[in-house]
Amino acid sequence: MQDVAINGVERLVEEEKDQSLKTIGYKILNSERISFDEGVTLFEKGSLGFVGSLANHVREKKNGNIVYFNRNFHIEPTNVCVFTCAFCSYSRLYKHREEGWELSEDQMMHIVKSYDGKPVTEVHIVGGVHPKLNLQFFINLMKKIKAHRPDLHIKGYTAVELDYMFRKAKVSVEEGMQLLKDAGLQSLPGGGAEIFHTEIREQICADKVDADGWLAIHRAAHKLNMHTNATMLFGHIEKYEHRIDHMERLRQLQDETGGFNTFIPLKFRNQNNDMSHIPESSVVEDMRLYAISRLYLDNFPHVKAYWPMLGRQNAQLSLSFGVDDLDGTIDDTTKIYSMAGSEEQKPSLSTAELVALIKQAGRAPVERDTLYNVIKDYSEEDLAALAANPNYN
Numbered sequence: 001m002q003d004v005a006i007n008g009v010e011r012l013v014e015e016e017k018d019q020s021l022k023t024i025g026y027k028i029l030n031s032e033r034i035s036f037d038e039g040v041t042l043f044e045k046g047s048l049g050f051v052g053s054l055a056n057h058v059r060e061k062k063n064g065n066i067v068y069f070n071r072n073f074h075i076e077p078t079n080v081c082v083f084t085c086a087f088c089s090y091s092r093l094y095k096h097r098e099e100g101w102e103l104s105e106d107q108m109m110h111i112v113k114s115y116d117g118k119p120v121t122e123v124h125i126v127g128g129v130h131p132k133l134n135l136q137f138f139i140n141l142m143k144k145i146k147a148h149r150p151d152l153h154i155k156g157y158t159a160v161e162l163d164y165m166f167r168k169a170k171v172s173v174e175e176g177m178q179l180l181k182d183a184g185l186q187s188l189p190g191g192g193a194e195i196f197h198t199e200i201r202e203q204i205c206a207d208k209v210d211a212d213g214w215l216a217i218h219r220a221a222h223k224l225n226m227h228t229n230a231t232m233l234f235g236h237i238e239k240y241e242h243r244i245d246h247m248e249r250l251r252q253l254q255d256e257t258g259g260f261n262t263f264i265p266l267k268f269r270n271q272n273n274d275m276s277h278i279p280e281s282s283v284v285e286d287m288r289l290y291a292i293s294r295l296y297l298d299n300f301p302h303v304k305a306y307w308p309m310l311g312r313q314n315a316q317l318s319l320s321f322g323v324d325d326l327d328g329t330i331d332d333t334t335k336i337y338s339m340a341g342s343e344e345q346k347p348s349l350s351t352a353e354l355v356a357l358i359k360q361a362g363r364a365p366v367e368r369d370t371l372y373n374v375i376k377d378y379s380e381e382d383l384a385a386l387a388a389n390p391n392y393n
């Protein structure tokens, strides 16, 4: 089977009429790294079929037929935020905080406790940058969560939240990361990266941590043996070279530390924000982007499609364009996307539903923990039995 697939993609490259694409195609087939300019060329000239077949080839070489997911839940401590990112539909300024929400420690612990006895492995904590919630508040929260449920992996705080917390507490990035790690924080999510290039960053999120600051926080986490993710907000005013510049900076840091697990492209959604006049990208453009990121980020183990943002059908489609991870079951607590106009207004999928979705796409569903250790392979599982089992629905 694999020989047929490899022959298919080899033939596609061999028959490619454009010489620059053909050269890139051969490089990829020979597992050679592509350059910045070649990345841009793929965006400019690569058809969906061309980049998609190559990305699928790379994805199957790295991760076989597996699609990973995990069982997690979100806590969003607040949507009050000191920043004013133009694409954000979710945040409220402190002076308008009565329109938003602020959870107390008790309320957050209540959410954690509501999962007692349920087989979740991860809590993902992400929210706005509240001017009154400081480093000590979050250190206490980490300790409380860990004291209550030591086996729950805490993935929390974007580099934007951390940068603000550390500056306010007057600690260095290294000291701040160490304090949070000691309190129980284990991984960082990939948010806040947006587009690193200043030409774009100045227009969409001028006031929050810049590219070097974002990268310094992830570097510090990696040096403490913590794993992190990286996102890229795409499909707005950025050009192809800004996308490649973003991926290039991530590729370089990954060469240095090896601490990134997953790249997560996030499609810009245009409702209820200051960039609503910008049309959303097409599904073909989205799939080309997934594929090209799989090809460019040759040192990233995984590429994730965040299904609540993309919608379940397009997330299924992405599994043929380089994606090997669909994030998690996620309960209905994440509001970042529903408020920005995502199809998924109540993003919740049971394990049985997620497994069925992956199987429909002809892939092998595997539950993982945050660090990609396999918890359970569902490829031989009977779907009806799974749906009837209360542990999986």
Ligand code: V47
Binding pocket: 087, 088, 089, 126, 158, 188, 189, 190, 191, 192, 193, 194, 229, 230, 231, 232, 233, 264, 266, 267, 268, 269, 270, 271, 273, 306, 327, 336, 340
């Ligand atoms: O940084 C905000 C994005 C991110 C919009 O690491 C928007 O596993 C699209 O980082 N349209 C936060 N995107 C969420 C995040 C994340 C999500 C899932 C998994 C992981 C992980 C991380 O949400 C922000 C920003 O890029 N975002 N507004 C919008 N209108």
Ligand code: SF4
Binding pocket: 081, 082, 083, 084, 085, 088, 089, 090, 091, 127, 128, 129, 160, 205, 208
């Ligand atoms: Fe605040 Fe994050 Fe929204 Fe920016 S994207 S305004 S940092 S909540």
